[in-house]
Amino acid sequence: AQPNIAAAANIKFAMQKIVANYQKDTGNKVRVSYGSSGNFVSQLSHGAPFELFLSADEKYVTLLAQAGLTADSGVIYAYGKLALVAPNNSSLTLDPQLDGVKQLLDKQQLKRFAIANPEHAPYGERARELLKSKGLWQPLQDSLVFGENVSQAAQFALSGSTDGGIVALSLAVAPQFQQRGHYLAIPESEYSPIAQRMVLMKQASAEAKQFYQYLQSDRARAVFSDFGFGLPDKP
Amino acid sequence: MKLINPSSNAALQVRIDQQQGIPLRAEFRCAAGELLAVVGPSGGGKTTLLRMIAGLSTPQSGEIRCGEQIWYNEQQCLTPQQRHLGYVPQHFGLFPHLNAEANVMAALDHLPKAERRAQARDWLRRVNLDGFPERLPHQLSGGQKQRVALARALARNPQVLLLDEPFSAVDRGTRERLYVELAQLKAKLNIPVIMVTHDINEAVLLADRVVLISQGAMLQQGEPLAVMAKPHNELVARHMGLRNIFDARVVALESNEQLAWLQFGEQRIACENPGHLQLGMQLRWVIPNQGVRFNSISQGRLPRSFNKLQVTIESMLVMGDLVRIATSVAGVEHPLQAEVSLNLAQKLGFHEGMQTEVALKSDMIHLFRHRA
Amino acid sequence: MKLINPSSNAALQVRIDQQQGIPLRAEFRCAAGELLAVVGPSGGGKTTLLRMIAGLSTPQSGEIRCGEQIWYNEQQCLTPQQRHLGYVPQHFGLFPHLNAEANVMAALDHLPKAERRAQARDWLRRVNLDGFPERLPHQLSGGQKQRVALARALARNPQVLLLDEPFSAVDRGTRERLYVELAQLKAKLNIPVIMVTHDINEAVLLADRVVLISQGAMLQQGEPLAVMAKPHNELVARHMGLRNIFDARVVALESNEQLAWLQFGEQRIACENPGHLQLGMQLRWVIPNQGVRFNSISQGRLPRSFNKLQVTIESMLVMGDLVRIATSVAGVEHPLQAEVSLNLAQKLGFHEGMQTEVALKSDMIHLFRHRA
Amino acid sequence: MDWLSLWLSVKLAAVSVAILLPITLWLGRSLAYHQFYGKSWLEALIMVPLVLPPTVVGYYLLVGLGRESWIGALLEQYFDAQLVFHFSGLVIASIVINIPFAVQPIQRAFEAIPEEIRDAAACCGMSRWRILWRLELPLAWPGILTAIVLSFSHVLGEFGVVLMMGGAIEGETKTLSIAIYDSVQAFDFDGAGAMSLLLVLFAMVTLAITSAMSRRMLRRSA
Amino acid sequence: MDWLSLWLSVKLAAVSVAILLPITLWLGRSLAYHQFYGKSWLEALIMVPLVLPPTVVGYYLLVGLGRESWIGALLEQYFDAQLVFHFSGLVIASIVINIPFAVQPIQRAFEAIPEEIRDAAACCGMSRWRILWRLELPLAWPGILTAIVLSFSHVLGEFGVVLMMGGAIEGETKTLSIAIYDSVQAFDFDGAGAMSLLLVLFAMVTLAITSAMSRRMLRRSA
């Protein structure tokens, strides 16, 4: 049987590649559902039949582990990074220090700026942290639009109706994204990167465990890296 | 699951007493094989009465029973289905999505499926509607609709038949055919039939007994001609189509001959003394149309029982082979009306303004006990 | 925005020719102040005709005009609103959510708001419905509904009045009052009035002219009594309520006196020769009720114009102050029917099985040109 | 093109409507014919699933039907069955969510049947069942059809509830709406567009046939 | 408790229904009275917003009304106004989404008005407008009410569309449904529960009053 796997939406591109490789390499298949990490936590605590959960953040895994649903506390499989993005029609200039945002704000030409919802989306939380540290949080208050998750924030940023936004680097490197906008990776020194943790559930099968191992292999790590993730130290 | 075994030949007994809502008081009996006509002015409560008998509304108190079976009293109340009756509502109540044939078949659930269609067609034929089994109600004319409703009510071999103005939209020819059909059915089925009608002639022609309802009260019941001849009060008289109702004063009493003399305008007329009259008494009286005569009176060969009256012809209205004549009597406000055949009117050379004599049959003069 | 200025006193001219759907052919005229009765069997097309005049459906071809104004022809077709008419549909068409008063007020848009209520109440009073301005249609009895519809149609001072069996649900008393009201209105408004009715007596009483429609075809038109006396064919005769229709053969022609002799069963009768008769010809004839007489014949003092006929009384049916008598004539299959007054029947001592003589007025014998 | 998801959506819509219909017929008819104290409140209560965001309804269903709830525990213990993350759970959710859409038009349709006709039927001796089958259902048909069309379409398009309690498992709970959403999330706009078009086309053909058929049926009989 | 979001949701529902009503009255009435070629297809087309997942509709609205679209560009250029991420955009979205809910019951209600009554009205000389106002609207009222109730409730509970094109801006596009969802996502179940309850209570009171009032109205007049 194919194991069911729950994965945060923001790693979809990388995952698709990894799953394809995995099938090529081992001949095994897995069934992956993508969604928001928060939802998966709710669902897992009510008996969702997933054997492996790749979260967008550590805190979700911790929640599940505390509830005693997981086999162990899992491992970090990648670090999420932020990117400053702007759609093609935007006058926002991209720079690591977010000066472009400041300038546009000063000119009162910045109308809409998209980030993920900082109340519950990890990438939103980091974006808020970043904006606060740059002193932009207050001035941006009237311009911010929130995506339910980081993918949606990216969509907002690309819709052409915003002047830009802060999203996951892993999304910004996707070819579909680059057709409509451009991006700049924000240096990791400006914020604390998001530790994306995965965990095996208690009832995980051998197949799931095998895939869990595969995700930590070099071949998988290379894919994560290609899609703009930072990598944890090899254990 | 049939709750009752339709026991035919049972009389219907009705006593209704309702004060709230639509007021209605009535008490009567209709034997099996009897046709009871319910007549009365519009809004009197005739439809309400029929609905209560059908079980579509519940009276506040009273009793309705069919033979031994109690349909309604304070304790119990059968559903319309259990009463097993045929009802033609005033506005037909056809099922709009079913064609004529299916409308009739809807009342034939008790038959095996195979027979229903043939039976329904037969009933449609009997109400003179052969051509239209496939038509939907909205594709039928008013009279055709009414006849479908009639066929539907008759089709289920009811224990009691209730008809609310069943011929109001039907043309004369068909109507006469349906009269015959109804009379035969009544005899054949031997069930009580109650029919609301506005047409006194229809009542007289078809009904064994008539019940007069006005403003929620039953004013009188009896044989149609008896009710016409001796209406309890002026209201009844008017509802029965009697128009010659007048004031008079008692001026003489011949006790031996049981005759009384009334002052009527400037003239005097004789009538039978019902016994309670007193000299000088002011009263109202009525004479049915057949009590008023024009013919043969010019010869002066009038029997004692006829009153001669001098009148002036005020207006003449030809209605088919009848002429409706209104005459004025000296000293009397309201006209005296009569119908004569066109022949006679021509023979006597009647014309407006003409002075002539009429005869009032004294035993047909009816005195009211109470003023209406 | 009133498109037309209601030009009163205009005659209505109608020519309709429709083959598809509901077939209907008719052509007639109704002058202002004239009341035209449309009679005929159920399903004949009377309602369809009225709807076309009202503009609620469009004939395939023909022309409808009111005075100079063309209501319908192949080129143009006015809306019902533009025709400015009053229409009482057969099933009343009351607005179910508006009370009686508001239903009437709905037709009074042309008046200032303040006057509408008073006018509406006035109209309700005139149709004898004072007590119920607040009642909704479903709280009214059948006759009350019909009168609200009547009040609504009359209220708007129409240019033409169309009534589809407007008195079918109304009791006799109210009906007679409404007859008078209608006759007065017709004269006062001086407009064409077209009324569908099943009641030939009503037609005779109220109508100036009558149009007979059966199975989509106009069979005859004319003054009511003329149509009764000289029906074009047997169908018309039957629809006009004539029942004495028989076969006969021409056996002699008196050319000088324009008299013809017919073999009728075993007896011979004389009638007027309309000119086209030939010896030995087989034909159908009719005699109106007033052409058949029982009285005075025992004396043998019959004028030339009367045919004596030996008959046997088969049945007697009392209807109010009239007796309906069916007699058999030797050698004739169908009974000869007549109505006599109760008086006369008693005087002559009629009883079933009795042999007697009747007189048929020869100038009232009407020969049909075509067999029906 | 995600045919499996389309098939799943259609199956879900058909099954849900099939179960929903008898329930809402009974409910709508009862509300139409009976007057009772608190009827307005009951009517309002029936609307509740419409007022709550589908995601919230989905969340509460997840909690209410999940393993932690007594229903879920019972099912798991005795039948080893689970409602959430299963097709059956989606059916329950779709029913709950669509009750308001179905009840309202059905109720109005029954209310509009003239009393006169039911009276006449009773006097014809037709039993309650026959009255229901031969008269009420055919006469209420336009309203019932509206109910079917609204709820069928709505199940096809349902998203929030399925998102919350489905888990997007392929072939079991990943309906076409979820698949489309996933595509959008993955910036696969062409795929999302194609699937949307497919859904729209399928629904339009179904609906057009339904409405044409029911019009023909009505014309034949009204 | 997020009163601002509640107020926004109510405002959105009220404004949307107010604009939706005339449009769907016209549409439903036209569909009820006119027969034309391809009517079944038009009816099916009207159902489309119901079939598509709200999120998908929201996405296409985001694209179709955004600054990149000609409508968005026009508005921006001449009025310096924006539809997406604005209340006005949500109004448009709610209208689009709710057309099917409103049209169907309204169409059925107009279809059910007997021809006889309209005929009688024409013969009374009532103009089209007066017939509409005095007869058709009152007689179609139960169906219209259903349309109002369904779409009002549905806007209150609308989530997917708002999510996709709103941007969760407080006081502008963060409706109560979004707020509840956010709470759930942030594992603030108590907050979500309280807000859900508030929404349900508000809706129930509104709906109960509406239905009781309209019943009283009908009783007075039918």
Ligand SMILES: Nc1ncnc2c1ncn2[C@@H]1O[C@H](COP(=O)(O)OP(=O)(O)OP(=O)(O)O)[C@@H](O)[C@H]1O
């Ligand atoms: N639903 C109702 N609510 C209140 N009053 C009603 C209702 N239905 C009828 N009425 C009133 O009750 C009285 C009796 O009505 P009913 O229908 O029995 O009269 P009817 O004798 O059949 O008259 P018609 O000959 O005109 O049919 C009338 O005055 C009528 O207005």
Ligand SMILES: Nc1ncnc2c1ncn2[C@@H]1O[C@H](COP(=O)(O)OP(=O)(O)OP(=O)(O)O)[C@@H](O)[C@H]1O
């Ligand atoms: N909508 C329709 N479709 C098809 N046929 C119809 C339709 N309406 C009426 N008819 C038919 O047309 C014929 C004429 O109907 P119409 O209503 O004009 O008759 P009518 O003379 O008014 O009869 P009545 O005296 O019974 O009211 C009838 O045979 C009837 O069945």
Ligand code: MOO
């Ligand atoms: O994991 Mo997210 O997509 O930042 O909500």
Ligand SMILES: [Mg+2]
């Ligand atoms: Mg009545």
Ligand SMILES: [Mg+2]
């Ligand atoms: Mg008619």
